[in-house]
Amino acid sequence: MRAAVMRQASDLQRAQALSGYLFLLPSFALYLAFVLAPVVVTCILSFAYFDPMLGSRWVGLDNYIRFFTDDRSQQIFWNTLRFTIFAVTGNICVGMLFALALDRKMPAIFLYLFRLAFFLPVIIAAAFVSIVWSYFYGDDLGVINYYVIRLGLSPVHWLTSSRYAMMSIVIMDVWKNAGFFMIIFIAALQGVPKTLIEAAVMDGASYWRRFFRIVLPWISPVVFFAIVYASIGALQVFESVVILTRGGPGDATRSMSIYIVESAFDSFEIGYAASIAVVMTIVILAITIVQFLASRAWVRH
Amino acid sequence: MKSLLTGLFIASSVTFAAGAASADDTTANLRLQAFGGDAQLTAVKHAIERFNQKYPNVKVEVAIDPISNGWGDYVTHVLSQFNGGNAYDVYGTAIETFRTFEERGLFVPLDDYIAKSPGYSDFDPSLFKYSSYQGKTYFIPIGWNNIMINYNRELFKEAGLDYPKNWTWDEFREAAKKLTKRDAAGNVTQYGYEVPNQNFFVQPWFLTNGTSPLNADWTASNMLDPKVAETLQFLHDLIHVDKVSPIPGNSTMDNQFDAGQVAMISRGHWIIENAKKAKLDMDVANVPSKLNGNTVIGFGGYGVSKTSKNQELAKELVGALTSEETQKEEGELGGGVPGRKSAADSPAFLAFPPSAALYYQSLPHTIPVPSPANFQDVEKIFMRNYVAMMADEISIAEGVKRTDRELNESFKRLEALQKAK
Numbered sequence: 031m032r033a034a035v036m037r038q039a040s041d042l043q044r045a046q047a048l049s050g051y052l053f054l055l056p057s058f059a060l061y062l063a064f065v066l067a068p069v070v071v072t073c074i075l076s077f078a079y080f081d082p083m084l085g086s087r088w089v090g091l092d093n094y095i096r097f098f099t100d101d102r103s104q105q106i107f108w109n110t111l112r113f114t115i116f117a118v119t120g121n122i123c124v125g126m127l128f129a130l131a132l133d134r135k136m137p138a139i140f141l142y143l144f145r146l147a148f149f150l151p152v153i154i155a156a157a158f159v160s161i162v163w164s165y166f167y168g169d170d171l172g173v174i175n176y177y178v179i180r181l182g183l184s185p186v187h188w189l190t191s192s193r194y195a196m197m198s199i200v201i202m203d204v205w206k207n208a209g210f211f212m213i214i215f216i217a218a219l220q221g222v223p224k225t226l227i228e229a230a231v232m233d234g235a236s237y238w239r240r241f242f243r244i245v246l247p248w249i250s251p252v253v254f255f256a257i258v259y260a261s262i263g264a265l266q267v268f269e270s271v272v273i274l275t276r277g278g279p280g281d282a283t284r285s286m287s288i289y290i291v292e293s294a295f296d297s298f299e300i301g302y303a304a305s306i307a308v309v310m311t312i313v314i315l316a317i318t319i320v321q322f323l324a325s326r327a328w329v330r331h
Numbered sequence: 332m333k334s335l336l337t338g339l340f341i342a343s344s345v346t347f348a349a350g351a352a353s354a355d356d357t358t359a360n361l362r363l364q365a366f367g368g369d370a371q372l373t374a375v376k377h378a379i380e381r382f383n384q385k386y387p388n389v390k391v392e393v394a395i396d397p398i399s400n401g402w403g404d405y406v407t408h409v410l411s412q413f414n415g416g417n418a419y420d421v422y423g424t425a426i427e428t429f430r431t432f433e434e435r436g437l438f439v440p441l442d443d444y445i446a447k448s449p450g451y452s453d454f455d456p457s458l459f460k461y462s463s464y465q466g467k468t469y470f471i472p473i474g475w476n477n478i479m480i481n482y483n484r485e486l487f488k489e490a491g492l493d494y495p496k497n498w499t500w501d502e503f504r505e506a507a508k509k510l511t512k513r514d515a516a517g518n519v520t521q522y523g524y525e526v527p528n529q530n531f532f533v534q535p536w537f538l539t540n541g542t543s544p545l546n547a548d549w550t551a552s553n554m555l556d557p558k559v560a561e562t563l564q565f566l567h568d569l570i571h572v573d574k575v576s577p578i579p580g581n582s583t584m585d586n587q588f589d590a591g592q593v594a595m596i597s598r599g600h601w602i603i604e605n606a607k608k609a610k611l612d613m614d615v616a617n618v619p620s621k622l623n624g625n626t627v628i629g630f631g632g633y634g635v636s637k638t639s640k641n642q643e644l645a646k647e648l649v650g651a652l653t654s655e656e657t658q659k660e661e662g663e664l665g666g667g668v669p670g671r672k673s674a675a676d677s678p679a680f681l682a683f684p685p686s687a688a689l690y691y692q693s694l695p696h697t698i699p700v701p702s703p704a705n706f707q708d709v710e711k712i713f714m715r716n717y718v719a720m721m722a723d724e725i726s727i728a729e730g731v732k733r734t735d736r737e738l739n740e741s742f743k744r745l746e747a748l749q750k751a752k
Contacts, residue, residue: 082414083435084748102737169577170519171587179518190578190722276581280719295407297708297741 069311075304086301093305102281103289103306107313110286113196113203114264114317120204121260122253125211130241132212133219145216149209156206160273163202164189167274189275192282199274199283203267211256218252219245250329258321265314286310358388359641361648364412364419366396366405366631370604370664374657382651389644394419401529402427403707413437413638420639421648424470425631426461427531430549430704433464434749438634440467444646450655453671461699462632470632471653474667476599477628477690477697478535479615481606486510486521486594495616500539500565503619507575510594519574522593526566526721528579530710531700532597533717534627536562538698541622544713545738549703552738554731563720563727570721578722588613599629600690601666607683614684617693628697630670705745712737 076093080086097103128148132141151159166173167188175185188198222245230240246253268287271277277284277292286306294303365375372395379391398405406428412418413435424432432438445451445468451459458472480495480503487494490509495502507523514520527533537543542558545551553559570576577584585602587593589609596602597618606613618626633652635645651657655671662669663679668690674680681687703709713734720730 079747081748083410083437085751087751164581169580170522171592179516182516185518187578187722190580192722192724274581278715278718279578279722279724280715282719282724292711295411296403296711297705297744298410299744 072304072307075301076308077305078301080300080304081298089301093302094309096302097305097309105281106284106286106289109196109281109284110265110267110310113200113267113283113285114261116197116200117203117207117264117267118257118260120200121207121211121264122256124204124208125256126215126253128208128212129215129219133216145213148212151206152210154206156269157273159202159206160270163205164274167198190279192279195275195279195283199267199271202270202274203264206270207260207263211260214252214256215249218249222248247330254321254325254329258318261317261321262314265310265317286313355386356388357386357644359386359644360390360392361421361639361641361645362392362394362419363421363423363648363652364394364396364409365423365652366398366425367423367666368397368601368604370666371395371661374660374664375652377660378651378654378657379648381654381656382648386644386647391648398425401710403710406431406707409437410435413636416638418636418638420641420645421633421635421652423473423631423633423652426629426699427702427706427710429462429464429470429632430702431706432634433469434704437637438469439637439639439642440469441471441635441646441649442468444650445471448650451653453655453673455670455672455694457694457697458630458670461630470634471649472630472632472670473653473658474600474661474669475628475630476601476667477626477693478532478597478599478618479626479689479693480595480618481588481598481602481613481615481684482595483588483591483593484612484614486591490594494614495619497617497624498619500619500621504565504569504573504575507569507595508573511573511575519577521591522577522584522587523573523575524569524595525584525588525593525597526570526576526579527597528581528583528718530714531599531627531629533566534700535597535618535625536566538625538627539618539621539623543698543701544734545701545703545709549701551742552735554735554738560727560731563717563731567721567723567727571723579718600668603684604664604666614686615689616686617689623696624693625696625698626693627700628694629700631667703742703745704749705741708741709738712741 077088077090078086079089079092132144132148165171169175169185169187169190172188174188179185186194189195226244226248227240230244235243266287267285268291271283271285271288275283277288287310290303290306290310293299293306363375363379365371372393375393375395379393382391383389396405396408402425405424409418409422409424409428409432418437422438445459451471454472458475459468462468462470462472482495484494487506487510490506492506492509495506498506503524510521510523511519512521534543537559540558540562542556542562543553544559546553570578584593584596585598585605588596588602589605589611591611617624633649635642635649639645653670655674658669658671658674659677659680661667662674663677669675669680672691675691701709716725716730716734716737719725720727725733
């Protein structure tokens, strides 16, 4: 009797397990086909010279050696890091300032209006935003330089000088993405217990003291998430750079993802591009690990 | 990403069904990838209608690519179609891409078809010469473009300048200075010239100085030739010393030319279409000479892909696309100079710009745009460094060295590939 019960349960379990696996199958198959397989193939390709029409051969570590010895790739690597540092700092800080500004009592209509206004750039495709900003940034006919000249200053080469080009892209990126972090931070700020804040107010703590001592520690997990999320996005920056500067002048604004695409589909060096992609993945992984380790010191769960 | 690109590339995709009844009852589907703007699409549509009169049961599907990012991107696009087993039957493409495609054996030789079709003798022989590879012709030429100086006649009159005929670099430079206007604060309100921001447009400056960024048979860099640096210095000085041109940016200044904000630009015949629409009082002039008056030529052609299941029909379609009627129409609508001399002699073609006859007259003094099998790589390398030099990011001396090194690395990779094959 007992054995029969056991066997019955086991059948049920098996049936449940089977249906469980069947439910998993579609997403797992998609994951396998579109995520895992490309990752594995990319890793394999990074050790080869690959051309589907003219033939392929193994080249060992040549692709990696080329990446780490070529001065172009060095510059592009640092460009990407530089962009990430500035864009993440800008997005998080501006997003936080907007969130703090909107996290207060005001007529609902204004609240929705401001939230919408700051969030709107997020939902517009980066490609359109970049095209519009390229008109703002034009040297001679650009909107910004029109006012710069009106103020009696000499026009700024926003996109045609390596001194400003990267900053111009960062400014646009912050304009576009800060609204996203604002929404996340507003949600987090509303979760800070009112009682804590009221107690601090009673104790006479100033606004910024309350922010740094109570609010920021309370929402630190959210800030941490935002930083990781923004970093991964910034490391993959692509279309805004392509449209604004095509990576120029020279290589001044070229990012790693642009370099991957150009190597793979302009130079047809699929293998070399794969090796850059592997390096980029490792860099993103490393930066995320560093952020996680550092978060132990300042994130309070 | 890929689907986005494909979406951008294929501006429109139209299917033409059979029309009139006669001749052949072959039933088939053909796919044609053409390039150009509205004018080309119209001419192509009409060519297909003529083709369908003979083959009423052959359906031709057309995709047209505006080539807004240069020929390198088009090569990528076409190669990915072949790689994906999704190639079209007939491709319209340009000289820049011929070597890449021929090297990979993607198109079938058309010599038999050319031999049995009378009327191709009307083409300038040089066009067929450059569409051949290792003794076989893979593409039948259509329109061509050579780079000329396009100038705004009104602005010339305003500046008290005579219209240019045969001029030198120095005369050009003086004209550009006189054509540049500044406001009280010294900011430019009208530029004399646009230093080109595309590989094809900038070539005449090298050619007229008797040099080129690549060697004569397109197998190595020629960047270390002092004349290359001299040419780059001249262009650089137009921007930074005379300040008659802005730094080459991402977008071409065609609109500013049509709006009278730039007095001269280096372009081919394709800008005529818009200049007419803008009612611009413009004309073309030969490129300014230094050692000679040579300019660059590029041209398009149609080829039949090796993977086509209906190669003979596809050849017939190429025949319709390169016929005199199609050529005439393309020439008149604008977009290129017809490959057939007869089509370029039509009154409609010669009506505008006033010196339209110059296009054919300058043909003997043209040299094809350097188009090695690694063109898309060469173009990127050259343009990236060229823009950096023009923007004063790196010195000319440093820039030519860097370009030379990168170009030769690319040629080395190409050679390794050719050996492996």
